[in-house]
Amino acid sequence: MGSGSAAGVINKRYGRQVEEEPDDFGTQGKTNRVKKAVTEKGAKTYRGRQAYRLFLQVYQLILWKQCHALVQSRGFPAQLEHVVRDLWALRLETYLNKIQDSFDGGDIEFFSSQPTADQEEPDIVKFGGKHLQWPRLVDSVALCYLGALVMRLPVGIGDFYRMIMYGDIPYIRITRSIPREMRDKLPQEYLSIIETTRLLKAEHLHKAVLQLSLLYRHKFGVHFPALNLPPILYHYIRRLALPIDIYSAVKRLQDLLGFSFEFPKDLVSRSRPHDLPEIQLITLIVISTKLLFPFDDLKRYPASAKEPTTQVIDWKHWAQAQRQFDSRETARGRIGKGNEILVNERDVFNMTASQLDEYMNWYENNWLDNSKASNPLSDLFPVGPTDADSQEIAGPPDEDDEEAIGSMLRTVTQQLKPRKVITVDNSDIPRPGSSYARYKMESDLPENARPFYETAAKVVGVSLSTLVRAVSQAEYKIMRWLEDQRRIELYGDASGMEFAKFDSSDDMGEQDMTDSDDSS
Numbered sequence: 418m419g420s421g422s423a424a425g426v427i428n429k430r431y432g433r434q435v436e437e438e439p440d441d442f443g444t445q446g447k448t449n450r451v452k453k454a455v456t457e458k459g460a461k462t463y464r465g466r467q468a469y470r471l472f473l474q475v476y477q478l479i480l481w482k483q484c485h486a487l488v489q490s491r492g493f494p495a496q497l498e499h500v501v502r503d504l505w506a507l508r509l510e511t512y513l514n515k516i517q518d519s520f521d522g523g524d525i526e527f528f529s530s531q532p533t534a535d536q537e538e539p540d541i542v543k544f545g546g547k548h549l550q551w552p553r554l555v556d557s558v559a560l561c562y563l564g565a566l567v568m569r570l571p572v573g574i575g576d577f578y579r580m581i582m583y584g585d586i587p588y589i590r591i592t593r594s595i596p597r598e599m600r601d602k603l604p605q606e607y608l609s610i611i612e613t614t615r616l617l618k619a620e621h622l623h624k625a626v627l628q629l630s631l632l633y634r635h636k637f638g639v640h641f642p643a644l645n646l647p648p649i650l651y652h653y654i655r656r657l658a659l660p661i662d663i664y665s666a667v668k669r670l671q672d673l674l675g676f677s678f679e680f681p682k683d684l685v686s687r688s689r690p691h692d693l694p695e696i697q698l699i700t701l702i703v704i705s706t707k708l709l710f711p712f713d714d715l716k717r718y719p720a721s722a723k724e725p726t727t728q729v730i731d732w733k734h735w736a737q738a739q740r741q742f743d744s745r746e747t748a749r750g751r752i753g754k755g756n757e758i759l760v761n762e763r764d765v766f767n768m769t770a771s772q773l774d775e776y777m778n779w780y781e782n783n784w785l786d787n788s789k790a791s792n793p794l795s796d797l798f799p800v801g802p803t804d805a806d807s808q809e810i811a812g813p814p815d816e817d818d819e820e821a822i823g824s825m826l827r828t829v830t831q832q833l834k835p836r837k838v839i840t841v842d843n844s845d846i847p848r849p850g851s852s853y854a855r856y857k858m859e860s861d862l863p864e865n866a867r868p869f870y871e872t873a874a875k876v877v878g879v880s881l882s883t884l885v886r887a888v889s890q891a892e893y894k895i896m897r898w899l900e901d902q903r904r905i906e907l908y909g910d911a912s913g914m915e916f917a918k919f920d921s922s923d924d925m926g927e928q929d930m931t932d933s934d935d936s937s
Contacts, residue, residue: 463602470516472607473509473552475595479587479611480505480557482594486586487561494568501564507637508552554611558588559625563633566641571648573695574626575878578619582755589613589758616758619878623693630680644678644694653702655822656876657869658738658829659710662725666705667698673898674891676701690879690887699877700887703870704895708850712865717847718839726849727836734832736868742825752776855892859885 463471484501487493558577565572581588592600592612600608633639654663671678678694690696710730711717719726746753752760752772757779768776839846856862859882862870874884 461602462604464604466516468602468604468607469512471599471603472610473512473516475599475603475607476552476557476611477505477509478595478599479554479591480560482587483557483561484564487580490585491580493565493570497561497564497568497570500567501560504560504564504567504633504639507633507639511636551610553625554588554591554613555617555621555625556629558586558622559629561586562622562626563629563641566644569642569645571645571652573649573652573877574622575619575695575876578617578622578878579755581617581622582758584755588617620880620883623695623878627680627693631684634680634682641680644698646678646698650698650702653699653876655826657702657706657873658735658822658826659702659706660725660728660730660830660833662709663702663705666709666725667701670701670704670895674701674894690883691890695877696879696883696887699873699879699884700891703873703884703888704891706869707853711852711854712863712869713852713854715847715852716836717849717851718837719849720838720840720842722838724838724849727838729834729836730829731832731834732865732869735829736865738825738828739868739872742821745821752779853892855889856885857889858882861885 462468480501481498484493484498488495488497558581562572562574562577577586580586587594590613592608630641633641650664650667654661676691676697678697680694681692684692691700709725710728712732717726746756752768752775757776760776765773765776854863856866862885870884871881874881877884879887
């Protein structure tokens, strides 16, 4: 092959390109070195103090987004942001040794970003005398609740849980709301702390709030106030569609049982249901309801027309009204707000076309990452609904929660039945409160009582078994108090009678708080 034919050949060994000169046809030509294209390196992932500092900045951004959503979308006072910021600033002080540079001006000290042996995984971290090491994602919502508690706002942990499930505050797939330049520089082990890998349960939120309250008490001396009882109690009574007479009964039982509706100062052993203020409150509501409006069909006659027991609740109509209230989100064949995340692969096969569109719209808004560069061909395949489809899926606007609760309350009130009043003083006449039934376990609940227990547990954000146990323990304490009163009447003192303590290991005694044998 001649020298002219060698023009334009790339010398791979030396990285030289031989180019052909038009004026010197057939000659070797000039030899020029061609620079290789510089490949851009990926974003550098931070390590050590730099990574921890970035993680805390991301966590602080999440806190701000959640507070902003509460203020702008849910009508919380703007002052909530300042209260939560101050609470976060206190906890931020515990991380100063991990985010500040060394004082000698040399290289910063690097440390492992993996949780150590005494720092359990964020999802299962426990409070065992030490403060919480890792700020978990659930702690951000718990901190918002504590801020609302400091401001004495009438909102419960169950309300915060429903806002999470409805998507009213950022929580599920929170990493989507983090700027990509921050996300790419954060190590995966830190991202896993704030990523939602499993469905949050309301009791997890209760536990996180309890742990944070203990942390702030022990570490910073912060004493959180008790529940703002009047508005919260009134809200629970309305939501459960109960007569207002429950209010005064709860106040009287509070004095008897000594509930303070405050978080405990310390945990002697493992946590118990009555360590949580809202469980104390819902326990008193359940007991008051059972005293004034029992679930059985036994006839108990009040001695005065002024007693609240002159009315009887039709519990079957009550349960039907509650079902209608719960199904308003699924009216007109919709999945329902907050139910999208509960959909599994089997549910998809039974969905209608509109439900599939509703689910895919929710999936697009909550799971697809729009921060990535879009493919040029993606415009040919739009995933969002058209305007006509959006109007068809949305349908007419629904009534808000307060209107729906008011409508349910009117329905239940209209179904109240009168009870005959017998003023004759006769010990053989069954009076309200007699034959009081106690239920130790979930399986003991009768047909009329189960819907009420389930609704009460859902409202406060605990499991049914937890509520049954809490109510049973409080009833056992009342039973011991009644025994003390009988001993005082017979013998003039209550020596030897020790007041019952709240412990699931206690002997729960007889099933009836009185001497009747008609209990379950």
